[in-house]
Amino acid sequence: MADEDKPEAKPKRSLFERLLGRKDADIPPPAAPESAAPDFAAPELAAPEDVPTATPEPLALEPVAAPAPQAAEAKPEPIAKPSWWARLRQGLSRSSQSIGGGIADIFTKRKLDSETLQELEDVLIRADLGTGAALRIAEAVAKGRYDKNVSPDEVKTILASEVEAVLAPVARPLEIDASKRPFVILVIGVNGSGKTTTIGKLAAKFSRDGFKVVLAAGDTFRAAAIEQLRIWGARFHCEVIARESGGDAAGLGYDALEAARAQNADLLIMDTAGRLQNRTELMAELEKIIRVMKKLDPEAPHAVLLVLDATVGQNALSQVEIFSRTAGVTGLVMTKLDGTARGGILVAIADKFKLPIHFIGVGEGADDLESFTARDFARAIAGLEE
Numbered sequence: 001m002a003d004e005d006k007p008e009a010k011p012k013r014s015l016f017e018r019l020l021g022r023k024d025a026d027i028p029p030p031a032a033p034e035s036a037a038p039d040f041a042a043p044e045l046a047a048p049e050d051v052p053t054a055t056p057e058p059l060a061l062e063p064v065a066a067p068a069p070q071a072a073e074a075k076p077e078p079i080a081k082p083s084w085w086a087r088l089r090q091g092l093s094r095s096s097q098s099i100g101g102g103i104a105d106i107f108t109k110r111k112l113d114s115e116t117l118q119e120l121e122d123v124l125i126r127a128d129l130g131t132g133a134a135l136r137i138a139e140a141v142a143k144g145r146y147d148k149n150v151s152p153d154e155v156k157t158i159l160a161s162e163v164e165a166v167l168a169p170v171a172r173p174l175e176i177d178a179s180k181r182p183f184v185i186l187v188i189g190v191n192g193s194g195k196t197t198t199i200g201k202l203a204a205k206f207s208r209d210g211f212k213v214v215l216a217a218g219d220t221f222r223a224a225a226i227e228q229l230r231i232w233g234a235r236f237h238c239e240v241i242a243r244e245s246g247g248d249a250a251g252l253g254y255d256a257l258e259a260a261r262a263q264n265a266d267l268l269i270m271d272t273a274g275r276l277q278n279r280t281e282l283m284a285e286l287e288k289i290i291r292v293m294k295k296l297d298p299e300a301p302h303a304v305l306l307v308l309d310a311t312v313g314q315n316a317l318s319q320v321e322i323f324s325r326t327a328g329v330t331g332l333v334m335t336k337l338d339g340t341a342r343g344g345i346l347v348a349i350a351d352k353f354k355l356p357i358h359f360i361g362v363g364e365g366a367d368d369l370e371s372f373t374a375r376d377f378a379r380a381i382a383g384l385e386e
């Protein structure tokens with residue numbers, strides 16, 4: 001089935017809306033991402049450090065003259081890639097500017113009182129941190145400072161430590177249990193959340209760490225997704241198990257697990273088609289993929305990663321809730337934190353679901369995914385230095 005043939009989804013009514021007796025027509029559609037991402041971006045050309053060790057050049061039979069010293073000096077210096085911290089800080093700059101700007105506006109030349117605290121809460125809620133976290137942060141700022149002058153930097157420091165306290169328990173690395181061979185990672189999420197790109201980035205990361213990785217092109221709805229995965233696979237020397245588009249994803253998952261076993265792979269990472277969380281028949285397909293995999297390995301998949309697009313804001317909360325119920329999500333990856341001023345949604349999700357957050361993405365390149373660390377994220381979103 002082509003992408004455009006997929007029927008439009010109706011958002012599920014919340015309990016609150018049902019209690020109030022609101023009709024479907026009253027319910028706004030899920031928030032669209034702030035900026036529409038292109039459907040398919042081919043990975044950028046491999047940077048030299050991305051490419052696994054190249055085949056060595058054959059030895060020259062003729063003795064080669066040593067290069068003249070001037071020629072060696074003329075060699076251009078390689079451009080140093082900014083550190084992960086710099087890229088995280090840059091990626092979260094829209095969020096940190098919105099929060100930091102708001103805090104500076106409120107606390108410059110004004111005393112801390114109920115009005116300024118209410119304004120602080122509003123800034124935090126607008127950045128999608130959620131009402132619970134916003135209230136706790138405002139209370140922490142108020143403690144012992146009522147009626148006093150507080151500097152914006154002091155508020156940002158309190159904000160960072162409160163955010164870190166929420167995130168620290170969920171910032172957990174994705175651990176690959178070597179006793180499960182292959183360790184199967186199923187990657188799920190709504191359309192365009194960044195699943196295939198994240199799989200490419202994970203393939204890069206795990207291949208570099210010496211794992212033998214096999215990829216399964218389970219997004220059988222979209223021919224471009226299969227091709228996209230093939231490109232990532234070729235780039236990082238991972239076999240890609242794929243069928244023609246339109247095939248049965250559960251059958252593909254079964255074949256891929258058999259193939260990965262036969263090759264004695266360490267890891268099998270399976271892509272799936274994007275699906276809106278309120279589409280029951282598509283969610284049932286996800287259950288089928290898992291059921292069929294379990295015929296080969298009752299413990300598979302060993303990890304179910306839900307990929308969330310940070311730009312959708314509050315809708316991410318319902319994605320976590322429904323995907324968890326259907327597919328037993330074991331951990332989260334949040335992408336596109338570079339494209340939003342609403343990065344605070346990660347705090348709201350951590351607060352509500354306590355699910356492990358394994359990775360965050362701040363760009364489209366192979367290196368733009370890193371293990372999630374609470375302190376770095378908290379300081380970057382508060383606009384503080386490392």
Ligand SMILES: Nc1nc2c(ncn2[C@@H]2O[C@H](COP(=O)(O)OP(=O)(O)OP(=O)(O)O)[C@@H](O)[C@H]2O)c(=O)[nH]1
Pocket residue numbers: 037038039040041189190191192193194195196197198219222225272273274275335336337338339361362363364368
């Ligand atoms: N800026 C930015 N773009 C990203 C990030 N992760 C993914 N993208 C882009 O988001 C778009 C969608 O990514 P895909 O990986 O194709 O998403 P998908 O979830 O596999 O999509 P479907 O198969 O349609 O469900 C692509 O243009 C990616 O390059 C990120 O961390 N930052």
